[in-house]
Amino acid sequence: MTKLARPLLLLPLLLPLGAVAGGRDLATQDPDMIATESMIEGTLLALGQLDTRLTVPVVVGNKGPYNFIIDTGAERTVVSRELAGSLRLNAGNPIQLTSMTGVSMVNTVVVPDLSIKSIGQLHTVIAPSLGARDLGAVGLLGIDTLSKHQVSIDFDAGTMTVRPSEKRDRTRAPRRDEIVITAKSLFGQLIVTDAYYAGTRIQVVLDTGSQVTMGNSALRKRVGRGRMKKAFPIQLTSVTGERAIADYTEVPDIRVGRLAFGTMPVAFADVAPFERFGLTNRPALLLGMDALRSFARVDIDFPNRQVRFTMPKNVRRERTTGSLIPGVEGSSPGRGY
Structure with a gap:
């Protein structure tokens, strides 16, 4: 029996199905859905419209691109069982996974030559394999992929960039x-x-x-x-x-x-x-x-x-969070600077 490493944490994707009375279901991504080739040509990546989270095109070997969620709360990259089956990925060793609802044993797969065009690096990852419906997408990118990089999310422009981190300029004033x-x-x-x-x-x-x-x-x-x-x-x-x-x-x-x-x-x-x-x-x-x-x-x-x-250009105006929960307006930042 293979000795298990420390439990893997997966924070992501707590999907609200709505209030217990009268909620709405969230759309899920078709496991076979892929992005167009032009979507990965630049370092500027359009925000996914799947739901309120972010997706970017990811290539596995010479297959794809596939829309993966960017998840700064997950330790490891994850692929759906449907995508793993489609790509015929080899099985890895089971691991313990900590999700929002507790700790469970999950299967893994070996994902060769995974890359995001804007990062420009190929690497192989051992990824937990979970259902696409529960993930809400065909996969997600975790800290193992993002740890050496900077993720920039421009909500006003509706764009995101992922790029290598640079040495911090301590002389730059905010x-x-x-x-x-x-x-x-x-x-x-x-x-x-x-x-x-x-x-x-x-x-x-x-x-x-x-x-x-x-x-x-x-x-x-x-x-x-x-x-x-x-x-x-x-x-x-x-x-x-x-x-x-x-x-x-x-x-x-x-x-x-x-x-x-x-x-x-x-x-x-x-x-x-x-x-x-x-x-x-x-x-x-x-x-x-x-x-x-x-x-x-x-x-x-x-x-x-x-x-x-x-901050938004006009911090006096109310700016909601885009909450998916019916009847909740969202947060409003005050003048805190």
Whole structure:
């Protein structure tokens, strides 16, 4: 029997199926869907329209391109069983995987010569293989692919770039519309510690693979019932196909760096990644795409452990997060700089 390495963490893709009463299903990508050849010619990659997450064209050997989700919260790149079968990829050893709903054993496949055109590197990865319907796409790119690079997400332009990281210029002062935060690295993920709720420090994990922002019980207890709007249950599906229930509400007075949010939509549940990060007893958030879309641009530089948030041009206007949950308007950043 093969000895298992430490459990693999997969934060991504907590898919809201809607409120328990009257929700809507999210579209999933056809496993055979591929991007056009022109989509991978430049370093500028269009944001995928699959849902609120991001996709980029990925080539495996001389096959593809295939639309993979960019997931800054996942340790490893993942491919769907459908794509693995289509490409006849060889099986790897089973591993333990930590998803939002717990720890489970999953099969892996050997993915040869995986590449993103803008990065320009070929490498072989051992990837967990999960169902395309649960992934919401044919695959996702995790920290093992992104760790030496910078991911830049321009929400106003609707574009994303992935490029090699450069040595940080410590003499460069942030622009007035920028907030620059140095994060700490844990298992490859970036955790922002310069974040607060009403004066209490909170830990924030950046997770572009999750459509909704998750909070733990420690944060919920700190906020208290009197500071939140009435919560309602939503049903969520992890990448392994298992389901969980979370309480969805809005939390006031969240501050990340020098940016103060008026309100931030948060789904509260003590999901497995909080334990994985050692954040069970400390107030913490998994910052998903609904919150990140509050900014005009987000630059995530993994080697330099730096996150650069660019404010919208008019910070006085309300800017929602594009929440998929019916009846929830989303977050609105205040003038925090």
